[in-house]
Amino acid sequence: GDDDKAKFHKPRHLQATFDPRTGEMSTIEGIRVVDFEDVLVSNAASVDAVLSASKSSGIYYLTNCGILCRLTGQTGGLEFYNSSLFNDRVRADLSVRADPGNSRGYIEEGGEAGVHKFVERKEGFEYGDDKDAGGKANKWPENAEREKMNLVFEEMQRIKNSLMELVYSDYLGEEVVGGKEGWEGGRNLDLIRLFRYIACADDEDGKSLGSSPHTDWGLLTLILQEAGGVTALQYRDEKMVWRDVPPVRGTIVVNVGDMLELLSNVRHSGPAETLTSPIHRVQHCGDGGGGRLSVVFFAYPDEGLMVPQGVIEKVGVRGEGGAYNTLLDGRERERGATFGSWLEEKWRGVKV
Ligand SMILES: O=C(O)CCC(=O)C(=O)O
Numbered sequence: 001g002d003d004d005k006a007k008f009h010k011p012r013h014l015q016a017t018f019d020p021r022t023g024e025m026s027t028i029e030g031i032r033v034v035d036f037e038d039v040l041v042s043n044a045a046s047v048d049a050v051l052s053a054s055k056s057s058g059i060y061y062l063t064n065c066g067i068l069c070r071l072t073g074q075t076g077g078l079e080f081y082n083s084s085l086f087n088d089r090v091r092a093d094l095s096v097r098a099d100p101g102n103s104r105g106y107i108e109e110g111g112e113a114g115v116h117k118f119v120e121r122k123e124g125f126e127y128g129d130d131k132d133a134g135g136k137a138n139k140w141p142e143n144a145e146r147e148k149m150n151l152v153f154e155e156m157q158r159i160k161n162s163l164m165e166l167v168y169s170d171y172l173g174e175e176v177v178g179g180k181e182g183w184e185g186g187r188n189l190d191l192i193r194l195f196r197y198i199a200c201a202d203d204e205d206g207k208s209l210g211s212s213p214h215t216d217w218g219l220l221t222l223i224l225q226e227a228g229g230v231t232a233l234q235y236r237d238e239k240m241v242w243r244d245v246p247p248v249r250g251t252i253v254v255n256v257g258d259m260l261e262l263l264s265n266v267r268h269s270g271p272a273e274t275l276t277s278p279i280h281r282v283q284h285c286g287d288g289g290g291g292r293l294s295v296v297f298f299a300y301p302d303e304g305l306m307v308p309q310g311v312i313e314k315v316g317v318r319g320e321g322g323a324y325n326t327l328l329d330g331r332e333r334e335r336g337a338t339f340g341s342w343l344e345e346k347w348r349g350v351k352v
């Protein structure tokens with residue numbers, strides 16, 4: 001019957017608005033909600049909604065996005081990640097440990113931090129395309145749910161490629177984004193990082209964070225939040241106020257990355273027209289302090305795509321505790337830098 005379908009479900013305490021003409025949800029907690037199937041059929045209002053959210057906050061929810069929305073629509077839908085990756089056998093197995101920096105495998109607690117004054121209370125696991133991409137093979141623990149995890153990766157690809165093709169490439173201009181190859185060519189860089197944020201104790205409120213304030217470096221980031229999980233992800237809005245991005249059953253979260261923001265400056269200008277890579281963080285003791293699981297997909301462009309020159313001064317990105325380690329970091333950019341060379345440099349700054 002219909003019961004096993006990942007229906008869109010709104011927990012009662014969340015504030016939502018509805019489109020009076022269609023009756024569909026248009027925002028939740030002030031964040032745009034877009035029906036992915038409407039984007040797939042190039043519905044003009046939905047394409048507009050994605051673009052306008054990308055220009056203002058830089059963050060939005062997608063509903064009806066297929067398997068991934070079904071996974072967040074069910075309690076325990078992401079549990080297979082938890083049980084197969086975060087156990088003592090995996091923690092003890094050095095052969096599946098990620099090397100520091102940009103590499104795949106199990107990431108122990110304290111393995112990295114963006115802003116050094118905070119302790120980031122999480123363990124994680126990173127994987128990418130399962131076809132060995134030049135020495136970047138995945139490190140699978142013995143009981144990992146490899147097929148399911150690969151299916152999640154393919155679904156992430158599908159959503160990335162659809163959003164790029166049906167929304168962003170027209171807006172950016174074919175030549176600016178390097179055509180289809182400009183985003184599909186990023187597949188070998190694309191990563192899924194899952195995080196198990198550790199439940200917090202009473203005395204540590206304020207001293208620890210799930211994730212330091214930062215921006216993401218790529219084109220887009222797609223986030224699955226555990227159904228019924230705690231609200232911990234936040235972004236900083238246009239008025240510099242931190243706002244919650246609660247888990248909403250049957251949705252995924254999308255946020256714009258630095259590279260997409262940079263590319264948007266080539267053809268467009270002014271805050272109303274260019275895209276926003278939002279500063280965001282994950283609170284540790286935010287909402288009851290319970291543990292939390294998230295699956296985060298970083299969608300990158302082709303490593304050969306040129307980083308646009310001359311727009312880096314636009315964003316001042318110094319925050320409490322240091323820089324946000326963002327692509328828009330105000331540093332002098334090497335002339336003719338490719339995205340790949342920049343990404344490598346960014347990763348060097350993340351190690352503890
Ligand atoms: O766990 C999350 O919800 C987001 C984490 C995040 O922002 C990141 O890893 O870049």
Ligand SMILES: [Fe+2]
Pocket residue numbers: 214215216221280
């Ligand atoms: Fe992020």
